[in-house]
Amino acid sequence: MHYAFAIMKAVPFDRSVLKVNQVILMVGIVAAHVVGLAHNQAAVVLPVLAVMMLAGMVSPQLNAPRLLYLHALKPWGIVRPRVVHEDPAPHRFAQLLGGVFLAGASIAALASALVVAWVLAWIVVVLAFLNFAFNLCVGCIVYAQLVKLGVLPLSRASAA
Amino acid sequence: MSLLALAPLIAIAVVGGVALVLRVQRNRQLVLLGQVVETHVSRRAAPSILYFTGANCTICHTAQEPALRALATGLDASVQIREVDVASEPGLARRYRVMSLPTTVVLDAEQTVRHINVGFATATTLRAQLIEAGLPVAA
Numbered sequence: 001m002h003y004a005f006a007i008m009k010a011v012p013f014d015r016s017v018l019k020v021n022q023v024i025l026m027v028g029i030v031a032a033h034v035v036g037l038a039h040n041q042a043a044v045v046l047p048v049l050a051v052m053m054l055a056g057m058v059s060p061q062l063n064a065p066r067l068l069y070l071h072a073l074k075p076w077g078i079v080r081p082r083v084v085h086e087d088p089a090p091h092r093f094a095q096l097l098g099g100v101f102l103a104g105a106s107i108a109a110l111a112s113a114l115v116v117a118w119v120l121a122w123i124v125v126v127l128a129f130l131n132f133a134f135n136l137c138v139g140c141i142v143y144a145q146l147v148k149l150g151v152l153p154l155s156r157a158s159a160a
Numbered sequence: 161m162s163l164l165a166l167a168p169l170i171a172i173a174v175v176g177g178v179a180l181v182l183r184v185q186r187n188r189q190l191v192l193l194g195q196v197v198e199t200h201v202s203r204r205a206a207p208s209i210l211y212f213t214g215a216n217c218t219i220c221h222t223a224q225e226p227a228l229r230a231l232a233t234g235l236d237a238s239v240q241i242r243e244v245d246v247a248s249e250p251g252l253a254r255r256y257r258v259m260s261l262p263t264t265v266v267l268d269a270e271q272t273v274r275h276i277n278v279g280f281a282t283a284t285t286l287r288a289q290l291i292e293a294g295l296p297v298a299a
Contacts, residue, residue, distance in 0.1 A: 033167065033168070036164070037162075037164060037165060090219070114164055115163045115164055115167060115170075118164060118167035119167045119170045119171050119174070120171075121167075121171075122167050122168045122170070122171030122172075123171045123174055123175060125168075125171070126171050126172055126175045127175065130175075138175075138178075138179075
């Protein structure tokens with residue numbers, strides 16, 4: 001079999017970056033929701049977190065949780081590294097999924113559909129919790145299902 | 161209690177519902193364990209692997225195929241690894257209730273389904289499953 005692109009091997013991947021991202025999401029959304037029960041303005045957290053998730057997809061240099069981990073949490077010994085060898089693509093897709101959900105929540109909040117906004121945000125919390133506590137990456141499962149259905153706009157160059 | 165305060169419960173219900181659907185799908189697949197799905201195929205000399213893949217399955221091409229190649233180099237020639245494109249053979253994919261790609265199915269020499277791996281399976285995992293399905297350890 002030949003491929004027109006270099007086959008990506010499993011690469012060293014520090015799962016602690018994921019854990020930091022998940023904690024920020026969970027704490028941020030839960031705290032904002034509690035405040036949001038009294039003050040609707042707390043929904044401003046949703047677009048902030050959406051930008052954080054989506055920016056991290058664009059470039060590692062824009063990945064705020066990663067920068068926080070590398071420059072503070074790891075050197076200060078607060079979070080230990082957990083390096084594994086795996087394909088990071090499904091985790092990036094899961095991050096994209098979270099960013100899209102939060103972007104949708106932000107749009108719903110702008111449209112004053114606050115219940116929809118917070119339900120979408122809490123779905124992100126639940127999925128982040130499942131990944132944090134049980135290493136269950138629902139986004140990875142969705143990724144596989146969408147690839148199977150041919151929905152994902154992923155393509156590879158024609159096989160040689 | 162306002163709907164807003166119930167947002168966490170609604171979210172849990174939604175995620176739980178999706179998890180239930182995925183679980184039901186997986187259980188339908190696990191029912192195949194210990195069964196012969198392709199009754200028309202005669203007994204082989206050794207266990208075999210069915211590898212379900214698709215053109216747009218990036219993980220299939222970048223991870224699963226290298227793992228299968230690594231596995232194949234250490235196996236006896238009688239062990240067959242058969243690649244199945246779900247688009248070309250949808251009936252076979254349906255018979256094995258393939259719900260995600262890649263999926264690898266380990267069959268023993270009697271064509272009985274012994275393991276079904278949903279998602280990427282390492283060469284080490286597949287080799288252990290082949291041994292459990294009757295592959296001689298020295299192979």
